[in-house]
Amino acid sequence: LSNPPSSLSFLEGSLLIVFQGKLTLLRDTKTDGSFLVHHFLSFYLKAGCKVCFVALLQSFSHYNIIAQKLGVSLTAAKERGQLVFLEGLKSCFDVFFGEEQHVGQTNPLQFVSKDGSNLKTMYEFVRTSLMASGSDSWKCPVLLVDDLSVLLSLGVRPVDVLDFIHYCRVAVCSQLKGNIVVLVHSNDDSEDEENELVVNSLCHQSNLILWAEGLATGFCKDVHGQVKLAKAFSLLPMLP
Amino acid sequence: MAALATGGATPSDGATSFQRKVPASSRLAAIAGTRPSVRHGQLLLSSGLPSLDCVLGGGLAVGTLLLIEEDKYGIYSNLLFKYFLAEGIVCGHNLFVASAKEDPADILKELPAPLFDDVHKNQVDEKETAIKSKQESQESMKIAWRYQNLPKMEVSPAASARFGHYYDVSKTVSPELLKSIKWHRFFLPEEMSLHPEIKTCNMTCGYTRLLQSIQRIIYQEGFDGSYPQKKQKNILRIGIQSLGSVLWGDDICCTDNPEDIFSLTKFLYVLRGLLRMSLSACIITVPAHLIQNKAIMERVTNLSDTVVGLESFIGSERETNPLYKDYQGLIHVHQIPRLNSLICDVSGTKDLAFRLKRKQFTIEFADHQPCASQKEHILTFKHRLSFRASS
Helix, strand or coil: CCCCCCCCCHHHHHHHHHCCCCEEEEEEECCCCHHHHHHHHHHHHHCCEEEEEEECCCCHHHHHHHHHHCCCCHHHHHHCCCEEEEEHHHHHHHHHHCCHHHHCCCCCCHHHCCCCCCCHHHHHHHHHHHCCCCCCCCEEEEEEEECCHHHHHCCCCHHHHHHHHHHHHHHHHHHCCCEEEEEEECCCCCCCHHHHHHHHHHHHHCCEEEEEEECCCCCCCCCCEEEEEECCCCCHHHCC | CCCCCCCCCCCCCCHHHCCCCCCCCCCCCCCCCEEECCCCCCEEECCCCHHHHHHCCCCEECCCEEEEECCCCCHHHHHHHHHHHHHHHHHCCEEEEEECCCCHHHHHHCCEEECCHHHHHHHHCHHHHHHHHHHHHHHHHHHCCCCCCCCCCCCCHHHCCCCCCCEEEEEECCHHHHHCCCEEEEEHHHHHHHCCCCCCCCCCHHHHHHHHHHHHHHHHCCCCCCCCCCCCCCCEEEEECCCCCHHHCCCCCCCCCCCCCCHHHHHHHHHHHHHHCCCEEEEEEECHHHCCCHHHHHHHHHCCCEEEEEEECCCCHHHHCHHHCCCCEEEEEEECCCCCCCCCCCCCCCEEEEEEECCEEEEEECCCEECCCCCCEECCCCCCCCCCCCC
16 A cells, blocks of 8 residues: 555645654644644644544544544554554553453553553653654654543543653654644633643644633634644745 | 334435444445434434424533532422423433432323324314314224224324424323333432442442443443344433542532542543443433533533533523513533534524413523613524423
């Protein structure tokens, strides 16, 4: 099976060349920012990158149905080895209802069952998924996470979430020259201090922040919100 | 139970794009009480309250969770809970009822009685029946004289191919109708006494047992597709009452520094996985007003699909406010899921009030304009669905 046809514009193509080894933070407030996740997923798959998608919030078929509307088949991408998909809900099910010995030590969500705040297994999963194997002809590897805030709900401490991202940056961004895209939720008047801590720290670390905000005036049928671009590193000199 | 096509949407537009729980090879036969969403092939159920279905964009999606933030005394949230279960009975779905304070059998006995089509029909067609009755009486003599003295059978409500039904809360559902469906129970005091202590995943014991019980039913009854040879697919409606309250063994409702703040959110995450992998839908009521740690409710909202908050006017100053004199409270739609789609189709306004009036429960839209003199909003209303709560 050949690579999917690259249907990127010149702009997107040059973005890809220039934008490597970076951490992109997707952030949503008062709206659902997952459309950004879907966009990046199909974007990177169409571009021929190897993608490891840590999908914690929805089922595989949800992402697949939307990706098909955006022109990409996740099933086909998995089959040709371009996409490694971690379906968090399913892994957690295995951890919770599975036999002790079968779960073993390799389930990335095994931290849910122990007194767990250790994301080491998840990190190992990401690292081995994106390590280049000899026959691979994919472009830069990408780690996509939807969404990080769920980990806090599962008992992971903020410092361990940040450690996980740090380790992933070392492996994916520095060593493999790939990109990381992470979605977090946040609210202006949020009382979830742990979440705000993670969000603020990631804002500080990331190279690019895409912030989807709901309208301040409330819900509207036709206009869902606005997307703010923050802290984009300068691409303008590189483009013709 | 016969598989009936539900009235309303024709299956021609995108019905087969629903792929979530069914293997690609088998077509999804029509399941009673469901209809496909026109926009994105999502299979929808009625919540039991047609105007709530409207507000939620057509109904509840199969595989999702409806979280109700209880009103202060739990009166109206309990009503919504009962509607959801009653709708399941009328559609012939299976029920799973979980509670830590009330025996599920008692909950079921108190479900509202459905208003049959015949009742409405009779009011309209009185003229026609008057004409026909004479002929019928002659015929009945000939054909079935033996049976004419027996009481007339009630028309089964499942025979009506409707999506969403109306209920008379002044009457309880008939025992015959209750017997016609299959249901499962989880009563925490009973479960705790039966089995020794277990603790998995550092979750509150009650939650662990509940998850195991739900998973067992889903697996044994084949709601997760584990018996593909089973001819008739059905829906499992799960109802969990007052989750998070003290009776479940969780302390998030009684202190702002709970011992374990992750039990409830872990429970919801595992439940989410169970729902996504089965033909089911779940309603959970949570006494949100008792949870001091607001971060928990934010996380709970993020882990739920549809979140609706109820606010009753009982005991508040609004009770005597003339603007609200016909209404018992407000409904806040905090969240609606976007499944299999980049956007969600929801009505443009989210200000809703509800009222109980004799035999009718009304949820109405508000097109409000600010009132200059009082700085309050005048609520004007359009729809109407009525229903009465009896004491």
